[in-house]
Amino acid sequence: MSLATQIFYAVISVTVATAYGLTLGGITRKIYARVHGRFGPPVWQPFLDIIQTSGRRVSVSHGNMFLLGPVFRLAGGLGTYLFIPVIYGSAVFSNFSMAGDLLLVMYFVFFGQLGMALGAGQGGHPYSPIGIARGLAQMSTFELPFALAVIAVAIQYNSLNITSIVAAQQGGFMNWTLFTNPLAVVAAMISLLGMNMHSPFSIVLAPQEIPIGPPIEMNSGFLSILQTNRGLFAAAKLVLFMNLFFGGATNLLEMVAKTFFIYMFSVFVGAAYPRFRPEQSFRFFLKWPTIAGILSIIYIAYLGGTS
Amino acid sequence: MIRNMAVLLAVIGLVAMFLPMVTDFQERENLNELAADYVEGSINDLNTPNVVTSVIVTYRGLDTLGEVTVLFLATVGVGLLLKGRKEDMIRISSSELLGTTSSVLVAMIMILGIYIFTHGHLTPGGGFQGGVVIASGFLLMLLSNVNVKMNHSIMHFVESFSGVAYVGIGVAGLVLAIGFLNPGILPLGRFGELFSAGAIPVIYSLIGLKVGSELTSILVTMGGEK
Amino acid sequence: MVSPIYILILSLAVGFLLSILDKGGRRLSLTAFYGVLTFNVAVVADWLYRFVFHHVPNLVINTAGFKAPISINLELGVTEAFVLLFANLTGLLAAVYLFRKFKESQVSSLILYLLLIMGVNGLVMTRDLFNMFVFLEILSISTFALTALTRNLKTLSSGFKYMIAGGVASTFFLLGVVFVYYFTGSLNLGFLDAGQFTGVSLIALFMLSVAVFIELKPFPANGWVLDVYQSVDSGIVSVIAVVNSAAVGFVFYKIMPLMPQNFLTVFGIAGVVTFFFSNMMGLKQENAKRLLGYSSVGQMGLLMAVLVFTANAPTNIRYLIIGGLFFNHLFSKAGLFWLAGIVKQEKTRDWTVLRNNKLLLVLFGLFIFALSGLPPFPGFWAKWEFVKVLVDAKMFFVLTSVLVGSLFELIFLFRWFTITVKEDNSELEPMASPHGSMVLPASVFGLLGSVAAFAVMKYFYGFGWLQVLPIGAVLFFYLTDFLPAKVKGFLSLGAIAGYGYCIYPLIESNIQLFFGAIFIVGSAVNLISTLNRKNQSRGFYGFLLMMIFSFGNLLIATSYLEFFLSWEFMTIASFLLILRGRKAQKASLMYMIFSTAGAYLLMAGFGFAPAPASASALILAIESVNLPLISIIVLAIGFMIKSGSLGVHIWLPEAHAEAESDVSSFISAILLKAGVFGLMMVAISYVSHAPSFDVFYWIGWIGVLTALAGAFMASFQEDAKRLLAYSSMSQVGYIVAALALITHLGWVSALYLVFNHMMFKSALFIAVAGIYYRTHTRTMYKMGGLISKMPWTFMTVLMCIIAVSGVPPLSGFGGKWLTYTAFITKGWYLQAGVLFFASGVSFLYLYRLIHTIFLGQLKYEHQEVREAPVWFIIPQFIFLGAIMAISMFPSLIIKPLNVIAMRYFDSSIQIEGLTIISDLGYWNGNLIMYVTMGVFAVPFILLLLVKGKTQKVKQFNIVYSAERPESPQTTHVAHNMYAHYRKALGSWTVPRVEAFWSGVSEWAHAFGGFFRRVYTGNGQTYVLYIIMYIVVIYAVMGVQ
Amino acid sequence: MISSYTLILGIALLIIGFYAMLTRKNLIKMVIGFSIADTGTHIIIVSLGYLRGKTAPIIDQAVSAVNAVQKVVDPIPSALVLTAIVIGLAVTAVMLSFIVEMYRKNKSLSIDDYQELKW
Amino acid sequence: MIPVIIIGLGVIMLAAAIAAVYFKSLLASIISAGVISLLASVIYLILGSPDVAMTEASIGSGLTTVIFLFALHRVRKGKSDD
Known part of the structure; x- marks a missing residue:
């Protein structure tokens, strides 16, 4: 189909994803509140935040790289989302997945984080580089189990092309990767906790130690860009996990349902656990999930898992 | 302790090395082929009764030239080492008896020395033995009367002259008769005569002079004359 | 077309005349002295040219007018001419180096030096065993005496040790010669062959060859020569290290055909052992000249090993290997000793003084590179071919020890070079600019080395x-x-x-x-x-x-x-x-x-x-x-x-x-x-x-x-x-x-x-x-x-x-x-x-x-x-x-x-x-x-919209809970950024590889130090080592 | 027969000479050991050249020119020994002058006092 | 008859050699070294080489002993330790 229709479809899919991501954010805040025994803000609170921050009259900048930080961040979120075929079979939601395979998506995640790191660095506040140092270190550790899981998936389906992986998991929930190679899913889900930076692994934002960490100097308009990205990026990650491990989605409703439960997994864990110290979290990622990942590979490659 | 052990071990090793030499060593009955050639050659070609002299002076002439050089080197070496300082040798004055007899004896020793190295090719003995006798003559003279002053320049002159003359004869042999140090340059003369066997007597007397002067200068330097 | 016998004749004649010539003024005797040395080089060069380019057959000179077995004969072939050319050349250049010392000292040092060179020429040319003994004696006595050229306690005591050891070696040589005569009936090499030596006569051959091998300073029995290298005047040492060893090495080459295979292999392995241990000991060495001593003893060991192990290689390869290593050792070792003489610093660490003289520094680098076998110098090609020969002959033990030995050598040479070039020399007093006569020989050899390098590259490998x-x-x-x-x-x-x-x-x-x-x-x-x-x-x-x-x-x-x-x-x-x-x-x-x-x-x-x-x-x-x-x-x-x-x-x-x-x-x-x-x-x-x-x-x-x-x-x-x-x-x-x-x-x-x-x-x-x-x-x-x-x-x-x-x-x-x-x-x-x-x-x-x-x-x-x-x-x-x-x-x-x-x-x-x-x-x-x-582009546009009215602030104006940040140093997060990650990794970040390699070098230096203790400095112990060495070699060879 | 005795004697002297060189601390004693060893060597050389019942290789009334070859001892070892003896003297002379100079510098005759150059 | 003389001379020479090694005083050992050379020249005579005998007698026993004595004198002039 022509480039114009492709872009139009992409816009639709992005708006839907962003809206869905932000509402998920609101629901999470509601759940945290309930756990803490208070009512918590309305579910559409993130939308209000964006409107409130983008409307600010005064904004402060620390130089060009500082301005480009949020741009990189949102571009990263957008790019990650656009390279994943969201709904199997539908033209509207297949986005630009023909550009690259699973590796492209995995590496595009870094695009956003790298940009954010540079922007925050330029901010000049000591908290942001501390946050970023923790973020990068933790990212390198949780990336390992996720990579092992991805390799296991690649071996199992003998392809890195997301659409073909989803295609292989169609026909009943029994042939989802969850059931065919559970260890890989275990490793991936634990690294998802790291990705979403919920409580045990929230050393990057670490509200008490380094309040909000990297984006500390961001203000007004730039903050709004970051908040939109928070919604979109979360949605992108969930869709990716859904496609890889939970059999993808043939229609929008199925997509919403599955991603909702994936997200609730990390929220509930987040709500229940206190925060790790940085070295504890690095060591944790390098121990159990990695072993799970390695076992999954061995299971798939050598013990002749169902492929 | 280990040191003595090691020395003992070394000595036992040496004995073990030489043992087979001794056990199955049996005396030869007759000359080997090379020695027989030497004996005939010495009689017919060189017309010299003393075969050892012919071997030393002509057949293995280069050895003897080397030998003289070694002695010359020793003299020069000792000179370099000891000449550095004037040691005042307190010489016990020799008894009167030694003084008088030495004046007679020295002359006789000199004549004996000269006789030995001139008749080198006839009778046993030769340049080396003659030279040493002359040196012992000078030594006697040196020891007997304290104040005799050796005239160094003559000593050096005799030494250098005889050396160069020896090399000169060698070169003459090369130029005239195809071999370096070949005695053929002078007539062979009759067997057993004084003036026979070509240049052998000349060479041997030159060697005698050289050895005599060199040993004297060694003794003088070692003795540290006044 | 002068016959080489005139080398011997002229040196002898001038030698005898020098004391008289000296009466006529030192200038006269010096001209005669240098005249003879140049004459030697010229004659040999002319003959080498004739052999190589006109393929003239080997020249045999009979003395005393008779054919070979009766009288002594000298022979001059391509190999003799090659060795003699460079030996005489080094002799001449060392004499030039010693010009100032010869001018002041007595005429006897001139005589001794001249006759030493004559002894070298005789030793290489003669084919008669006893004549070799006589020339060997001439060589040794003149060397003994020359060690005392600069008179101090060190030179005298090392000269005495050198003499005692040399005396023992020549006694065995004499015994060997006589017993060989007794068993074979002939003294001329031309008439001796390996077949004649069976049973007991092997012992005679053993004594002869082991005596020559001792003269070549094998590993445990070479303490006596190292003291000489350390204390004696550099000009003389360069002659001893290079010219004497070359002549005695050639004698070993001449008597090699007589030896049975088990002799050769034992001597070859002894050579390799010498090369390996001397270089290992060199690691621990601080004194410059003694370090050079270790290296030259090692190189001689390598030369012996090469002589033995390339026996069945094709001749032109064999000549390249032996000639290459010999020439490489010759010009770099002599050069380095001359430099040591010029720099006059005891410790290798103090050689940084050399830096302010550009020419000498370049020469020093050139010699170090040549000695460690780097291209384009001949040592490189020789080592390459030698490795190939060793590999073909399946001698892996020899191969590894030669390579490891050369690595040790390279380590201490380059440690010396890098220290000289890089360490600071502020507290050392600047080096006096050396006299022209001292610099000339080193630069001539530097030039010669490079020319030879390109010659080998061009003619041998094209x-x-x-x-x-x-x-x-x-x-x-x-x-x-x-x-x-x-x-x-x-x-x-x-x-x-x-x-x-x-x-x-x-x-x-x-x-x-x-x-x-x-x-x-x-x-x-x-x-x-x-x-x-x-x-x-x-x-x-x-x-x-x-x-x-x-x-x-x-x-x-x-x-x-x-x-x-x-x-x-x-x-x-x-x-x-x-x-x-x-x-x-x-x-x-x-x-x-x-x-x-x-x-x-x-x-x-x-x-x-x-x-x-x-x-x-x-x-x-x-x-x-x-x-x-x-x-x-x-x-x-x-x-x-x-x-x-x-x-x-x-x-x-x-x-x-x-x-x-x-x-x-x-x-x-x-x-x-x-x-x-x-x-x-x-x-x-x-x-x-x-x-x-x-x-x-x-x-x-x-x-x-x-x-x-x-x-x-x-x-x-x-x-x-x-x-x-x-x-x-x-x-x-x-x-x-x-x-x-x-x-x-x-x-x-x-x-x-x-x-x-x-x-x-x-x-x-x-x-x-x-x-x-x-x-x-x-x-x-x-x-x-x-x-x-x-x-x-x-x-x-x-x-x-x-x-x-x-x-x-x-x-x-x-x-x-x-x-x-x-x-x-x-x-x-x-x-x-x-x-x-x-x-x-x-x-x-x-x-x-x-x-x-x-x-x-x-x-x-x-x-x-x-x-x-x-x-x-x-x-x-x-x-x-x-x-x-x-x-x-x-x-x-x-x-x-x-x-x-x-x-x-x-x-x-x-x-x-x-x-x-x-x-x-x-x-x-x-x-x-x-x-x-x-x-x-999309977020960029969004940014432009939102950016509208941002106010640019200085870097220091940050959200710091209303406080003013102290100073840029404290607020810039940069030092030890990933400390938490390092803590997480724990023992994994310990630099194990560095620890391993420093352990290895520690061990190498410890071994070097340990073996160095062998040289106790006591002359008597050295003689004991020599005799023990002979006994051990005798046992190892199992001669009968 | 005789020459085997002299050969044994020569070897014994040689070994005693080396033993002296190896054990005696005094420098002069070492050189004496060296000269004894030298004499031993010369005896060995001459005894190697001896032929049973033969006389000196000089042609005079005792040994006529015609049957000289059957009557004469081997001349070559004696020729060699002649040179060896003089060389022995030369080496001993140089060694002794070294000892004199060393004594003058260090006032000691024991080999153990000349160990400053080591390792 | 000859072998008896040879063995006798041999024994004396060996005794002199051992004495030379074990004598305390330097002078005594030099003298005994001289004696060895002297007897050696007699042996040479018996072994049929007069030239060598003469040389050994004059150089071996004569000059070598003199040189040793000179050296000893030079050295002892300081103090008489041997």
């Missing part, structure tokens, strides 16, 4: 001007050193272009073209950054061009030797470049040691490899070569040392950090690729003839672990260049791992990474060079906030970081995609996992590099820092342009690489339009770039 070009470049720039740096820079750029033009026709395959592009074009662009040098930067461009030309020669080398020659030229050039760094002594020494260890492995590996059949370039010819397993392993290790793999990587960070800033970009971007090029060559041969044991599986693991270790170590560095060095190590680890896959996709990704790494690493190093130029510091936490001062450099570093980390739009992602797909398709899953982890960790050090230098708070002292000079910016942006081009159109590079790899494997990727499809996934670089641009 190497053309291309192989000599690297040296030519050094000479040219040495002569034009007065020109300003800029002129020389452009000159060298032109030279590189010319060179590229010349070797273009010689390139036959596109893999050569690919590496050519990296080596030649890469260096040319890198060279632009060196144009920023002020004043003359003396000696820099010469070595730089030498390195670049030797890269080029590597490509077009057709034989193993040609490849190894340019490999060694490259090592020398890079060593000298690194040496220029301010505190580069330890770094350059470590670099040289590791490179030479690698070179020796290569030498052994090439020795085992069968010669390539076709005459085309080695990289192509090696396809048909069936490399044996041992050769593959050894070559692979050798090449991996050069590319800094884990375990042998400790030289890499030192070399990068300490080298001058614009040199380190050459080293990391291009020099490491030479190692990869070599490894590729081994892999190519491995493809078609894979041996049983799967070598490349383990090389794969090493590559992967290097990548991981490199990334971790880089993250914990404080020094920018050290960080980049470890990052290069990690990236090359990727390349080596990909190469080890031995699949089509593996090689495509390896070559892609090679190209990519060359570009972004050069750009990064040049950027850091620019920063260093402006801020004069390399430690990152001292910098910060430079983005406002150096925006262009920031731009380069930003783009390079994105490229290195593999974040999609740029070419780095291509490399990652190719590598991971290759690894997964090959089935190396765990390795792929580790690589993922390594690339995750690479983000850490990349962010650390850019954050600590550019972002965060600007320090006070960097307020007025300006942008890096234009010469740094240009090459950076050339490389950036190339990176952008490849990112936009990846098929630009993928298509040629695909073709290259298809020469060895069938293709595993299809290229449809702009998408590259592998059997796992697909990648469309071009579409990704557009989508990223598009995706970047």
